[in-house]
Amino acid sequence: MSTKPTERFHPDRLRKLEELEAAGVDAYPVASPEARRPTAEVRAEVEALDVPPGERSEAEAVVAGRVMARRGFGKLAFLDVEDQSGRLQVCVQKGAVPAEDFALLERLDLGDQVAACGVLGRTKVGEPTLFATGFTLLAKSLLPPPEKFHGLTDPELRARRRYVDLFANPEVREAFLKRADLVQAVRSTLLDHRYVEVETPVLHPIYGGAFARPFVTRHHALDMELYLRIAPELYLKRLLVGGIERVFEFARVFRNEGLSPRHNPEFTMLEFYEAYGDVRTMMDRTEEVVVAAADAVGLERDSEGRRVARFRGADYVLEPPFPRVRWADAFRERVGVDPTDRDAVRPLLERAGIEAAGDEGLPWWKAVNDLFEAEVEPHLAGPVFVTDYPAAICPLAKPTPGDPTWAERFEFFLGGMELANAFSELNDPRLQLARFEEQVASRDPEAPSAIDWDYVRALAYGMPPAGGCGLGVDRLAMVLLGRDNIREVLLFPHLRPE
RNA sequence: GGGGGCAUAACUCAGUUGGUAGAGUAGCUGGCUUUUAACCAGUAAGUCGCAGGUUCGAGUCCUGCUGCCCUCACCA
Structure with a gap:
C-alpha cells in the first residue's frame, strides 16, 4: 500500500467515523438481510405501481x-444507492426518519454502505424514489471513490484496484458479469451433450500437452x-482410457x-474430449460453443440477423458453418509454393531469417510452421478452421489415414488470434512413445524434459478413438465482449508487485 | 530485449517562448425540503514519478533510473 497517509485512511473520514462511534453508532454492524431487495427490483415495482410524480404509494421496501x-x-x-442490480434514489427527510438516523447524514461520505427502509413513490420530477422512514450505516468508507463523472481511467490503477x-465503472462490472454468463453457456452446451466436468491436477511432475515454458515449484x-x-x-x-467418454475442464494453465x-501468464483454457469422435466432431462442438457464448453475451446482429462481433475495429460474422481451409492450401495461396516442396521452401525460410535445422522431421516442419505463422496467420482474421497440419508438429494428434505427412488437426482463428486447437x-x-522420444531429443526448452511413461502406459491399456479440443476462454471473451486487451477480461491480471 | 509515448492535488485533467502551481470533481465551513454531473458563498489541498545536469531561474530543456501504455520481437 502507498506510504501516503491520505491513502491509508482519509483523515476527514476517520474523524467522522470516530465521532459516529463516540455517539454510539456501530459503523460496521452485522447485517440482517431478510427484507432487503435489489434496487432494480424495487425500481421496477415503482414503475409498475404507476405512481404519479410527487405522490407516494403505500408499498414499502428495504434496500442496501x-x-x-x-x-x-x-x-x-x-442519495443514489447502488447495489449489484443498479441504482435507486433514496430520499431522507428530516422528521420522516428518527433524529439519530437523520444525524448520520452529517457524517456520511460517498462510498459508504447504507441501508434504508421506507415507502415507494416518485418525486416531483418523476424519479422513482424510496422515501426513507429509517436509515442506517452498514459500513463506513475510509477512502474516497474516484471522481464521479470520469470514474477511474488509468489502466494500471483500474487493474490494480479492480474492486x-x-x-x-458500471460497464466494467457488466463486462465481467457477461463473461460469467459466457462461461456458464459454454458449460451448459457441453453438459447438454452429456459431457462430465472434472478437475485434474495443477501440479505436474512432467509438463506436457503443449509447447511452453513452465513455472517451476517445489514440494x-x-x-x-x-x-x-x-x-x-x-x-x-487418461480419463478417456478410464471410460469417462465425454469430459471437459475449465483449466487455469x-x-x-x-x-x-x-x-497473461495464467489463463483459462477449456479442454473437452469426446470418445468415438474425431477432429470433425470437434469442429461441430466448437461452432456450437462459440455460438452459445455469443448468444450468452447478447452479441449484436446485423441487418440480416447474423451474429456480428466487433473487435479491434473489424466485424466478424459468427454463423456456422465457419469457413475451413487446409493448412497446405493456405500456405500455398499466401507463400506461393507448396509446403512439401523442400527446395522451394528452403530459400524462403532463409529470406525470412528462420533457421532450418535438418530437412525433415520435427525441426524442419517447425521451421516451415514458423514461416506459416509469419506469413499466413496474420491474414487469418476468421472465423476460420485451418485443418490438416504437418504431422511432425502435432505429437499428440493422429496422422491422416493413408497420408502420414499430415495430422488430423485444426486450429480455429477468430479476431486474428488463435482461439482453439x-x-x-x-x-x-x-x-506416441516415438513422438515423445523425438520431442525430448530435440532439447527444445519448450518441449517436455522427460517422457511421460505413465501416459504411454495409459494408452497401452487402450484409449478409444476420440476428438479433443482446447479453447482459449479469455480470448473468446475478448472477441465477444469487444475488449482489445486480455487484461480487460481478467478480473486480476498479472501485474508487477506494487 | 528494440523503438515510440506518458508520469502535475484523493480523482479527471490544463499549464504558452524556461520567469511565484491551475480548473472541475471529491474534501472542509456556511446556506438551502424535490434534486439527479443539484445549486450559492467561502476554504484547504501538490517533494510537478525519482536522481543528477544546463541556467540568474526548470513542471517546462538534457542525461540516467523507475513505473505504465502502444508497438516490434517473443508467445504452437
Whole structure:
C-alpha cells in the first residue's frame, strides 16, 4: 500500500467515523438481510405501481448499497444507492426518519454502505424514489471513490484496484458479469451433450500437452520439483482410457512467457474430449460453443440477423458453418509454393531469417510452421478452421489415414488470434512413445524434459478413438465482449508487485 | 530485449517562448425540503514519478533510473 497517509485512511473520514462511534453508532454492524431487495427490483415495482410524480404509494421496501451520489438540501437529502442490480434514489427527510438516523447524514461520505427502509413513490420530477422512514450505516468508507463523472481511467490503477474499477465503472462490472454468463453457456452446451466436468491436477511432475515454458515449484515433503500445468490434456485423456467418454475442464494453465495484450501468464483454457469422435466432431462442438457464448453475451446482429462481433475495429460474422481451409492450401495461396516442396521452401525460410535445422522431421516442419505463422496467420482474421497440419508438429494428434505427412488437426482463428486447437487424438501407444522420444531429443526448452511413461502406459491399456479440443476462454471473451486487451477480461491480471 | 509515448492535488485533467502551481470533481465551513454531473458563498489541498545536469531561474530543456501504455520481437 502507498506510504501516503491520505491513502491509508482519509483523515476527514476517520474523524467522522470516530465521532459516529463516540455517539454510539456501530459503523460496521452485522447485517440482517431478510427484507432487503435489489434496487432494480424495487425500481421496477415503482414503475409498475404507476405512481404519479410527487405522490407516494403505500408499498414499502428495504434496500442496501453504496452511496454513489448525494444531493443535500439542509433538511432533505437525495442519495443514489447502488447495489449489484443498479441504482435507486433514496430520499431522507428530516422528521420522516428518527433524529439519530437523520444525524448520520452529517457524517456520511460517498462510498459508504447504507441501508434504508421506507415507502415507494416518485418525486416531483418523476424519479422513482424510496422515501426513507429509517436509515442506517452498514459500513463506513475510509477512502474516497474516484471522481464521479470520469470514474477511474488509468489502466494500471483500474487493474490494480479492480474492486474500485468494478464499482466506479458500471460497464466494467457488466463486462465481467457477461463473461460469467459466457462461461456458464459454454458449460451448459457441453453438459447438454452429456459431457462430465472434472478437475485434474495443477501440479505436474512432467509438463506436457503443449509447447511452453513452465513455472517451476517445489514440494518440500517429497523433495521434488513440480511444474504448474501448461495444459490439462494428458490427464483428461487418461480419463478417456478410464471410460469417462465425454469430459471437459475449465483449466487455469500457466505459461512462463511474456505478457502482451493477448497473453497473461495464467489463463483459462477449456479442454473437452469426446470418445468415438474425431477432429470433425470437434469442429461441430466448437461452432456450437462459440455460438452459445455469443448468444450468452447478447452479441449484436446485423441487418440480416447474423451474429456480428466487433473487435479491434473489424466485424466478424459468427454463423456456422465457419469457413475451413487446409493448412497446405493456405500456405500455398499466401507463400506461393507448396509446403512439401523442400527446395522451394528452403530459400524462403532463409529470406525470412528462420533457421532450418535438418530437412525433415520435427525441426524442419517447425521451421516451415514458423514461416506459416509469419506469413499466413496474420491474414487469418476468421472465423476460420485451418485443418490438416504437418504431422511432425502435432505429437499428440493422429496422422491422416493413408497420408502420414499430415495430422488430423485444426486450429480455429477468430479476431486474428488463435482461439482453439483440436485433434483426432493419437491413441497408438507405440507412435506416441516415438513422438515423445523425438520431442525430448530435440532439447527444445519448450518441449517436455522427460517422457511421460505413465501416459504411454495409459494408452497401452487402450484409449478409444476420440476428438479433443482446447479453447482459449479469455480470448473468446475478448472477441465477444469487444475488449482489445486480455487484461480487460481478467478480473486480476498479472501485474508487477506494487 | 528494440523503438515510440506518458508520469502535475484523493480523482479527471490544463499549464504558452524556461520567469511565484491551475480548473472541475471529491474534501472542509456556511446556506438551502424535490434534486439527479443539484445549486450559492467561502476554504484547504501538490517533494510537478525519482536522481543528477544546463541556467540568474526548470513542471517546462538534457542525461540516467523507475513505473505504465502502444508497438516490434517473443508467445504452437
